[in-house]
Amino acid sequence: MRTKTTNTKLLWWARLIYGFVALNTFVGAMIVIYVFQERRGANWTVNVPVRPFTRHVAVISGTTVVSMAVMIILWPETAVANWTWQTSPLMVRIFAAWFGAFGVGLLWFKFEHDWQRLSQIPNLMIAAAGLDLLMVFVHRQTVIVDLNFWLYCGHLILFALIGELLHWSQSRTPFINDQISTYEL
Secondary structure, eight states, X not given: OOOHHHHXXXXXXXXXXXXXXXXHHHHHHHHHHHXXXXXXXXXXXXXXXXXXXXXXXXXXXXXXXXXXXXXXXXXXXXXXXXXXXXXXXXXXXXXXXXXXXXXXXXXGGGTOOBHHHHTHHHHHHHHHHHHHHHHHHHTGGGOOOSHHHHHHHHHHHHHHHHHHHHHHHHSOOHHHHHHHHTOOO
């Protein structure tokens, strides 16, 4: 008969092996996809250049998001104590890593110069913020409504608005965009 400790160790090993297999499968798939795409030839010509204002907004936002994500990953206890529902340090770190991935995507605006290759990042920012707000609405009975709740919802709304600002600043409307396009920090 197995003891509880033995079952816990077996479960730990099973999770470790599953994680290892899943990670290696993912990495292997990414390598295969990369090789097939490169064999067809990459086209790195810039069709729609990213405007300077768009780039600056993205890089400043990305730096802020990555900085906040790193702080939450390093010190999750502070975030757990102020979270709007009961959660664990692991879940807060997962959220911070997910949020930080958006920050890295925004920082990519510094290096990539074609809007067509970057335009999905603001789309995903808007969609992710909307889905998070929907999740808060669906689970509203477990949410503690206080200042932290409004800050959480506010940061999601701001995240979506930054995505909208990136689209707006990149749009081709001639009225104000000509002045914004040449704006340099």
